[in-house]
Amino acid sequence: MTDNYHVEGEQRALNLGNRGPIEFDANGSLRTDITDAYWRTGFYVFEGVVDGDELNELVAEFDGVLARAPTSSTSQTDTAGRPEIGAEFEQPSFRFAKPLSDPFGGSSALGGRYPAKMAELAPPDGAPDEVVTSVFSFLQLMDSGLRLYGHPQLLSVAEQINGPDFTPFTETIWVKPAGLGPSTAWHQDGTTHWDDPKLDDGTHGFNFMMQLYGTTSTNALWVVPGTHKLGKIDIKARVAVNGGSDRLPDAVPMLCGPGDVAICNRQILHGSFANTSPATRATLVFGFHRRASVLGERGFGTEPYDETLIHERSRLIALAVEARAQRFPDEPRYLYQPLAHELDDNRWNDITREQVLKNYNLNDLRI
Ligand SMILES: O=C(O)CCC(=O)C(=O)O
Secondary structure, eight states: OOOOHHHHHHHHHHHHHEEEEBOOOOOOOHHHHHHHHHHHSSEEEEESOOOOOHHHHHHHHHHHHTTTOOSSSTTOOOOTOOTTTTSSSSOOOOEEETTTOOOOTTHHHHHHOOSOOOOOOOOOOOOOOOOEEEEOGGGGHHHHHEEEEEETHHHHHHHHHHHHHHHHEEEEEEEOOTTTTTOOEOOOOOOSGGGGGTTTTTTTTTTEESSSOOOOOOTTTEEEETGSSSSOOHHHHHHHTTTTTOOOOOOOEOOOOOEEEEEEEETSSEEOOOSSSSSEEEEEEEEEEHHHHHHHOOSSSOOOOOOOHHHOOOHHHHHHHHHHHHTTTTTTOOGGGGGGGGGGGOOOOOHHHIIIIGGGGGGOOOO
């Protein structure tokens, strides 16, 4: 239900001056008013990036993925008794949680980056025990998702923000089913460089957040503008001075239409409330980093990321550009400079589907 917190948050969001179409200047650089607004607030909503057939294909494939999801976290078959989609991959493709719960807050998940618990609500009568809340590594589950990853304007944005040698991160669809969606406790994403004296506003890169259905203040991700500049934030203390309430006073909802794509700084304080609204949110999140932030870093318990691993994972960018060019041949295609001399190795076909795309997520670059 919408109340004053939502209405005032919406007003603050719309007054930030950080939304509009992707626009480049005559030199091909992202317009400086856009980059200025991004660096000032920590996010920017690019409106109308994906539409028409492309949006329909994404929605249809996403529906197909959900229809082939296992029936619960302990099942391996879908509602029709078929093996779950992605059964051939080494890593699980789905995460489940109890409806309207907070699965992470106050836990040690992901390095303890969710220190404060969100308000949890009782699921409605007849609710399932669990709902799908994340679909992991969607590039290997949805060809439309791979094509989105190769979007020329989005990749140009990644180049402008992180430099031409930018690297991948990981990809997840966050699903917040209508009336059942679990919350995501307040957090900052980065896990590595917080104590680095060279930490700056862009050290942990950014995520693209593409909305399949659009968002409202009751189902959106909320962010606290400007907090990407503050280093590691004491989230528990922020909630405590707010009287223990998870409704942080300066937060704003990331309001988007279907097909809008936001860029969201991974250092910004962000989270989402349980989705009691009648509208489902599905957000395709795919991030990119500066190469200098990734090279030599350890992810969650991994060996330091070296050039070979970064090269292998970056092939997904080149592959996605190729997959997109086959579907949209009249569109300009992005040239990813680190692999510009290897185009023939990264053509999109059955061989690269098997050898490059399958289990690509084993090489995710998490910082
Ligand atoms: O979409 C959400 O509710 C959470 C997304 C998020 O926390 C993230 O992408 O880091």
